[in-house]
Amino acid sequence: MSNLLIKNGRVVDPSQQMDDTLDVLILDGKVSAIQSGIDASPGVRVVDAAGCIVTPGWVDMHTHLRDPGFSHKETIASGALAAAAGGFTSIACMANTKPVNDNPFVTSYIYQKASSCDVNVYAIGAITKGLEGKQLAEIGSMFEAGIVGISDDGATVQDSYIMRKALDYSRKFDLVVISHAECTCLKGLGVMNEGVNSTRFGLRGNPKAAEEVIVARDILLAELTGARLHIAHVSTAGSVRLLREAKAKGIKVTGEATPHHLILTDDAVGNYDTNTKVAPPLREQVDVDALIEGVKDGTIDALATDHAPHSVTEKEVEYDLAAFGMVGLEIALPFYYRLHLEKGVPLSRIVEAMTTAPAKILGIPKGSLKPGADGDVSIFDPKSEYRIDKTTFKSKSRNTPFDGYKVQGKVRFTVTGGKVIYSASEETR
The missing domain is CATH 3.20.20.140 (Metal-dependent hydrolases)
Known part of the structure; x- marks a missing residue:
C-alpha cells in the first residue's frame, strides 16, 4: 500500500455527484480525503494533475x-x-x-x-x-x-x-x-x-x-x-x-x-x-x-x-x-x-x-473515491492529441483497425491502492 496526494485535478466521481477541482489524498491504500488545498506530508508522493481529469x-x-x-x-x-x-x-x-x-x-x-x-x-x-x-x-x-x-x-x-x-x-x-x-x-x-x-x-x-x-x-x-x-x-x-x-x-x-x-x-x-x-x-x-x-x-x-x-x-x-x-x-x-x-x-x-x-x-467494491474506498484512480489529459501506435502496446497482440487514428484524450497516470502503476511521462523518457 502507498500514500499519494493528487493535486489540482478536475475530480469527476458520479458515485458522489462530484465534479470540481479538488485534491485527493490516499493513505495506506485508501482514499482519506477529497477537498481543496490539501498540503503534502512527509512520506506522501505528490502527483500534479493540473489540466487533467481525475476519476475513480x-x-x-x-x-x-x-x-x-x-x-x-x-x-x-x-x-x-x-x-x-x-x-x-x-x-x-x-x-x-x-x-x-x-x-x-x-x-x-x-x-x-x-x-x-x-x-x-x-x-x-x-x-x-x-x-x-x-x-x-x-x-x-x-x-x-x-x-x-x-x-x-x-x-x-x-x-x-x-x-x-x-x-x-x-x-x-x-x-x-x-x-x-x-x-x-x-x-x-x-x-x-x-x-x-x-x-x-x-x-x-x-x-x-x-x-x-x-x-x-x-x-x-x-x-x-x-x-x-x-x-x-x-x-x-x-x-x-x-x-x-x-x-x-x-x-x-x-x-x-x-x-x-x-x-x-x-x-x-x-x-x-x-x-x-x-x-x-x-x-x-x-x-x-x-x-x-x-x-x-x-x-x-x-x-x-x-x-x-x-x-x-x-x-x-x-x-x-x-x-x-x-x-x-x-x-x-x-x-x-x-x-x-x-x-x-x-x-x-x-x-x-x-x-x-x-x-x-x-458486485465488486470499486468505482468510487468516497473516503474509505480503495485508492484506485485513473487520470487523463482531455486535451492531449496523438496518433495510436500499435507498436507501443503492452499487450502481446496488435490486432486493431485503429492503428494510426488521430485521437484526443490520453492516460497520464493509473493508480491502484495508492501506488502509481503507470505514468505516461515515465513511458516517454
Whole structure:
C-alpha cells in the first residue's frame, strides 16, 4: 500500500455527484480525503494533475486474457500491463481459456497468476462445462473460489432450458449472468453484418436478428427467474430497444457497449482488414446512433472493451478464416471520450459507465473515491492529441483497425491502492 496526494485535478466521481477541482489524498491504500488545498506530508508522493481529469479507477468488465492455454496471444501479466497503460485499475476476464474456467481449479489458477499483478483481476466463470452449452459448470465451487459472474462468452447458450437453469442457480449467489447473444442458427457462417455491404463485399452476412432473438429470449428468462442478466457487447438498435423496454418493466437486465461498436460501422470491412472482424459484427450507422443514445440515457449501463487479443497468424489470413476480435484495453479511453466531445454524452455518464456501473454489475467494491474506498484512480489529459501506435502496446497482440487514428484524450497516470502503476511521462523518457 502507498500514500499519494493528487493535486489540482478536475475530480469527476458520479458515485458522489462530484465534479470540481479538488485534491485527493490516499493513505495506506485508501482514499482519506477529497477537498481543496490539501498540503503534502512527509512520506506522501505528490502527483500534479493540473489540466487533467481525475476519476475513480476504471473497471473493464469484459476482457479476454487468454491464460491458461493461449499465452502466445496474451497472458494475465501482459493483459494487466495493457490495462494499466489504458487507465484501467480493475478488469474481469472471460472463461474461454484452455482449459475453460468451468471449475474452481482454473479459477484459483487465474487468481494465483493475478496476485503478482498491479491491476485488480477478477475471474468470470463459465455457464456450462467446456462452453458446450449442455451441462452447467461448477458454479457454486467457482463462486467460492472468487468468480464475479458467469458467461459462455465467445459462445452462446443455445439451449433455453440450460439458460433458464443458469439464471435460476445464479440467484443463490447473486451472480450476474452475462449473455453473448448470437443465435447460431441465424448467424450461420456469417462474418460481417448482413445487409447492403455484405452483398457489396461478397462476404456472408450475420443478421441483426441473430442477436436480438437471444436478447429477447434471455430478457424473458430473466423476468421468469428474477435473476440478474447482463447483455455483452450490444450491437444493434433492436437490442437497445429491447433493453430499454425491459428496464421499464423492472426486469433486472443491464447492457454494455464496446468502443468499436460505438465508433465503426460495417463500412470499415470494405478494405478486408481482418481486424474489423468481430463478434457480434460491426453494424450500420443507425445502430451506432442507437448505441450512443443508449449510453447517453443509461439504457447501456457500462462501457467494456471486449479486449480480444489474437496472433498475427490468426489474423493475416482470408477474412472468412480469420479469428473474431480486436484488442481494446490500451486505446479505449479516447473513443469513449469522443462520445463526450462529438456526441454530447455527459462526461459524468461516461465516467459512470467506466466505473460505478460495471463495479455494481459485478458486485465488486470499486468505482468510487468516497473516503474509505480503495485508492484506485485513473487520470487523463482531455486535451492531449496523438496518433495510436500499435507498436507501443503492452499487450502481446496488435490486432486493431485503429492503428494510426488521430485521437484526443490520453492516460497520464493509473493508480491502484495508492501506488502509481503507470505514468505516461515515465513511458516517454
